[in-house]
Amino acid sequence: MSIYHPVGKWVRAPHGFERVWIGVALLWCLVLTIAMPYWHFKGQQTSSGEAYTVDPIDFERRVAKFVETNQVGDRAGTPIVQPAPGSDAYLVGKNWRWYPVLKLKKDVEYRIHISSGDYQHGFSLLPMNMNFHVVPGYDHVITLKPAETGEFSIICNEFCGAGHHLMSGLIIVEE
Amino acid sequence: MGNLLPDKSRVCATTGLPVCNSAQMFIKLNAVFGVVALLIGVTAAFLLALTRWETVALLEPANYYKWLTVHGLNMLVFWILFMEMAILYFASTSLLNSRNFSKALSWGQVVLMLTGFITVNYSIFMDRASVLMTSYVPLRAEQEFYLGLILFAVGALLGCVNFLGGLFIAKRDKTYKGSIPLVVFGALAAVIIAIFTIVHGAVALIPTWLWSIGVLDNAPDGAWYRMIWWGFGHASQQINVCAMVSVWYLMATLTTGSRPLNETVCRVAFVLYILFINLASAHHLLVDPGVSAPWKMWNTSYALYLAVLASMIHGFTVPAAVEVAQRKKGIGGLFGWLTKAPWKDPGFAAFFLSLLIFGFGGGITGVTLGTHQINIIAHNTLRIPGHFHMTVAGGTSLAFMGLAYYVVPLIFQREYPARALARIQPYIFGFGIVLMGIGMTLAGSLGVPRRHPDIDFTGAQIPPHLGDAGPFLALVGIGGSIAATGALIFILLTVYTVFLGKSNKGRAMTSWQKPEQDRLTKSLITTHWNPEEEKLRPKGTLVLTGIFLASFAVYYFANWKALVDVWPVK
Numbered sequence: 001m002s003i004y005h006p007v008g009k010w011v012r013a014p015h016g017f018e019r020v021w022i023g024v025a026l027l028w029c030l031v032l033t034i035a036m037p038y039w040h041f042k043g044q045q046t047s048s049g050e051a052y053t054v055d056p057i058d059f060e061r062r063v064a065k066f067v068e069t070n071q072v073g074d075r076a077g078t079p080i081v082q083p084a085p086g087s088d089a090y091l092v093g094k095n096w097r098w099y100p101v102l103k104l105k106k107d108v109e110y111r112i113h114i115s116s117g118d119y120q121h122g123f124s125l126l127p128m129n130m131n132f133h134v135v136p137g138y139d140h141v142i143t144l145k146p147a148e149t150g151e152f153s154i155i156c157n158e159f160c161g162a163g164h165h166l167m168s169g170l171i172i173v174e175e
Numbered sequence: 176m177g178n179l180l181p182d183k184s185r186v187c188a189t190t191g192l193p194v195c196n197s198a199q200m201f202i203k204l205n206a207v208f209g210v211v212a213l214l215i216g217v218t219a220a221f222l223l224a225l226t227r228w229e230t231v232a233l234l235e236p237a238n239y240y241k242w243l244t245v246h247g248l249n250m251l252v253f254w255i256l257f258m259e260m261a262i263l264y265f266a267s268t269s270l271l272n273s274r275n276f277s278k279a280l281s282w283g284q285v286v287l288m289l290t291g292f293i294t295v296n297y298s299i300f301m302d303r304a305s306v307l308m309t310s311y312v313p314l315r316a317e318q319e320f321y322l323g324l325i326l327f328a329v330g331a332l333l334g335c336v337n338f339l340g341g342l343f344i345a346k347r348d349k350t351y352k353g354s355i356p357l358v359v360f361g362a363l364a365a366v367i368i369a370i371f372t373i374v375h376g377a378v379a380l381i382p383t384w385l386w387s388i389g390v391l392d393n394a395p396d397g398a399w400y401r402m403i404w405w406g407f408g409h410a411s412q413q414i415n416v417c418a419m420v421s422v423w424y425l426m427a428t429l430t431t432g433s434r435p436l437n438e439t440v441c442r443v444a445f446v447l448y449i450l451f452i453n454l455a456s457a458h459h460l461l462v463d464p465g466v467s468a469p470w471k472m473w474n475t476s477y478a479l480y481l482a483v484l485a486s487m488i489h490g491f492t493v494p495a496a497v498e499v500a501q502r503k504k505g506i507g508g509l510f511g512w513l514t515k516a517p518w519k520d521p522g523f524a525a526f527f528l529s530l531l532i533f534g535f536g537g538g539i540t541g542v543t544l545g546t547h548q549i550n551i552i553a554h555n556t557l558r559i560p561g562h563f564h565m566t567v568a569g570g571t572s573l574a575f576m577g578l579a580y581y582v583v584p585l586i587f588q589r590e591y592p593a594r595a596l597a598r599i600q601p602y603i604f605g606f607g608i609v610l611m612g613i614g615m616t617l618a619g620s621l622g623v624p625r626r627h628p629d630i631d632f633t634g635a636q637i638p639p640h641l642g643d644a645g646p647f648l649a650l651v652g653i654g655g656s657i658a659a660t661g662a663l664i665f666i667l668l669t670v671y672t673v674f675l676g677k678s679n680k681g682r683a684m685t686s687w688q689k690p691e692q693d694r695l696t697k698s699l700i701t702t703h704w705n706p707e708e709e710k711l712r713p714k715g716t717l718v719l720t721g722i723f724l725a726s727f728a729v730y731y732f733a734n735w736k737a738l739v740d741v742w743p744v745k
Contacts, residue, residue, distance in 0.1 A: 002356060002357040002358050002424035002425060002427070002428045002433075002434060002435055002441075002496075003192075003270055003356050003357075003358055003425060003428050003429075004356055005351050005352055005353045005354055005355060005356050006353060006354055006356070006357070006438045007353070007703075010354070010438040010439060011438075011439050012437065012439055013439070014436075014437050014439070014440045015437075015707075016436075016707065016712060017495070017712060017713055017714065017716070017717045018436055018437055018440060018491065018492065018495065020717065021487075021488075021491045021717065021720055022440070022484075022488060022491075024724065025484055025487040025488065025491075025724075026484060028487075028724060028727070028728075029479060029480035029481070029483060029484050029487075030479075032476065032480050032483070032542065032546070032731075033476055033479045033480055035546065035735070036472040036475075036476065036546060036547045036548065037472060039547075039548050039735070040468055040472070040547075040548075043548060043738075043739075044739075044743035044744075045548055045551055045738050045739075045741060045742075045743060045744050045745075046468060046547070046548050046551075046744070046745050047461060047462045047463075047468065047471070047547070047548070047550070047551060047744075047745070048467070048468050048745050049463060049464055049465055049466045049467050049468065049470075049471065050464075051464030051465040075637060076636045076637050077636065078636065078637065097636060097637075101637070109743075118313075119311070119313060119314055120311045120314075120397055120401075122554070122555045122624070124555065124556070124622060124624060126622045126639055126640065126641055126642075127621070127622055127640065127641065127642050128552075128622075128740075128741045128742060129552050129556065129620070129621065129622035129741070130551055130552065130741050130742065130744060131462055131550075131551060131552070131553070131554040131555055131556065132462045132551075132554070133460075133462050133463045133464065133554065133555075134464070135397040135398045135401070135463070135464055135465075136313065136397055137396065137397060137398075138397070138398055138464040138465055139464075140463075140464035140465075142744060142745075143744065143745045144742060144743070144744045145742060145743040145744070146742055147742045147743065148742075151640070153637070153639030153640050153641070154639070155622075155624060155632070155639050155641075156624075157554075157555040157556065157624035157625065157626070157627070158311070158555055158626070159240065159306075159307045159309075159311070159314075159626045160314070161314060162236070162237060162240075162305075164236075164240075164626075164627070165236050165627055165628050165629045165632065166632060166634055166635045166636075167635070168632055168635045168636070168637050168638065168639045169637060170637050
């Protein structure tokens with residue numbers, strides 16, 4: 001009785017259907033356990049968490065330099081920047097926008113350094129719905145290989161203050 | 176036997192359990208404050224649901240963030256923790272045939288938690304703390320926000336100490352024979368988890384508070400804060416799980432006369448919670464910088480999914496206990512125990528719906544979203560609140576509502592009016608939550624973010640392209656409004672009963688069930704019988720859990736399939 005103290009010797013192994021279910025549940029837990037390391041080695045998508053501590057001001061200097069060297073255009077006042085294929089790209093979330101606009105080549109792998117100049121942000125690439133977390137003071141390196149061409153939006157999906165709902169950005173992918 | 180003085184206690188005319196007057200008073204106080212918090216949270220729920228429903232788009236962003244902060248803290252922290260304190264007083268006195276441990280500690284608990292509750296709400300409503308529930312640094316609230324949370328947590332800690340003191344004096348005074356009852360064991364598991372949870376909260380919030388008053392120059396490190404804060408934020412939801420499962424066992428007994436098939440199995444499952452559930456902080460850091468893939472995989476799996484195993488065990492043992500009790504009453508067939516269950520008893524309906532919504536809705540989505548790589552297509556989207564509304568609202572809150580349909584008549588000794596309304600209330604609330612959970616899950620799968628008042632991004636420099644989530648967000652708005660209406664009915668009924676309900680002092684509470692059902696249930700509670708008899712085997716539950724596992728596998732592998740379709744990333 002769950003509201004009265006158990007009577008007599010109550011410590012014993014499960015049997016019958018209960019035992020069957022516990023066995024099945026354990027097997028399922030084993031499947032769940034194996035799935036993640038399996039995907040880590042065999043799959044194409046994972047979050048390695050590669051990151052380096054960085055002073056936010058230093059990071060913004062790197063972004064400025066990256067923009068200066070690689071700018072190829074402008075979209076609504078934000079520079080469009082095209083890094084050399086396979087090289088490092090920089091993206092900073094600050095003042096409720098993702099800066100700059102990145103122009104990438106399809107099927108080429110880029111190391112994208114993402115950080116914040118103010119609060120915590122959520123990097124959310126749409127419409128694929130790929131999401132990574134961004135914390136000020138950390139240079140979060142995401143190794144990304146665009147698989148389609150077109151224009152892809154970045155929004156912020158972590159609350160970052162009064163203008164959070166306006167924060168957006170863009171990645172353009174070409175052949 | 177017993178340490179209860181006759182002039183400081185009474186015997187419950189319905190259950191025959193002793194009720195300590197001091198504990199009874201603190202149960203009442205905590206339950207009342209809990210319901211007040213629920214009312215504030217429900218008001219916010221209406222406003223938020225009608226904001227996310229794009230056609231209505233009720234609140235301006237600044238107000239949305241404020242009400243979201245109100246909703247998160249009042250629902251997830253205040254309503255639930257006040258109710259849990261009430262459960263702790265009950266479990267350490269009535270179920271142990273013992274008295275309340277310390278009036279001083281109990282007053283400390285009530286006063287500190289009430290002060291914290293008022294302070295935090297004041298801070299948010301005065302626009303001094305629109306930082307949302309998580310208050311991620313370096314976002315900064317005014318200092319009383321953090322202080323209020325710290326006071327509330329210390330109050331809860333005193334409640335835990337009082338519970339442990341209660342266990343101690345009951346053992347010392349030999350008020351019970353052998354081992355403590357299962358429900359008390361579950362409450363003890365909740366208390367142990369609560370203690371390390373509260374310590375995490377203090378470690379995260381005290382430096383943040385010191386920074387907010389200028390003693391520390393710099394905000395705590397953002398990544399560090401997330402890891403420690405979620406040791407508080409996620410683990411506190413595991414206190415809820417423990418409390419909820421204890422309530423399931425309690426309600427199963429009160430409404431059907433069930434007893435656990437195997438006490439050892441149920442208790443080991445609680446121990447698994449204690450050992451592994453604190454690793455769940457990782458669920459929030461799966462796409463974070465600075466934590467490695469092996470760390471993420473080990474922790475997010477609660478060390479080989481042993482805490483998931485615990486929930487799957489309870490998910491079997493609780494319905495199995497109900498099934499066996501029903502079979503003992505002579506009900507046959509594979510699912511006769513369900514079709515002939517006391518569905519018109521809101522205590523039973525709320526408890527069993529809670530079990531189903533928690534398992535099929537919250538459980539399956541939770542494990543899937545908490546899978547390291549799958550989190551890439553889920554983190555901070557509406558899928559996350561879709562999941563936790565089905566665990567915490569559809570699971571814990573609904574179970575607590577069911578509990579109230581018994582606690583109010585038994586402890587406040589007053590009868591619910593409008594019984595037909597009370598009987599359908601759990602269905603209204605449960606249906607609304609499920610509808611909203613489905614809407615959130617589908618919208619989130621399109622990338623619709625959580626914590627966002629306007630996914631049209633009106634006024635953004637580079638307006639983003641989102642898939643058409645309109646119909647799904649309408650489900651969120653409609654489901655959310657239905658659920659909030661269900662919760663509001665519960666609040667109105669309960670508040671009316673507590674203050675104006677017909678007294679039942681000195682006699683048994685009016686049963687929610689038919690006299691024949693009631694008689695059979697009572698006879699199962701008061702007589703000795705063996706739930707493991709061959710002819711009572713819970714085959715219906717085995718089929719039910721089989722269906723559960725199949726749904727789990729389908730959803731889980733469908734998500735891996737969805738992950739294959741996104742760009743390669745590491």
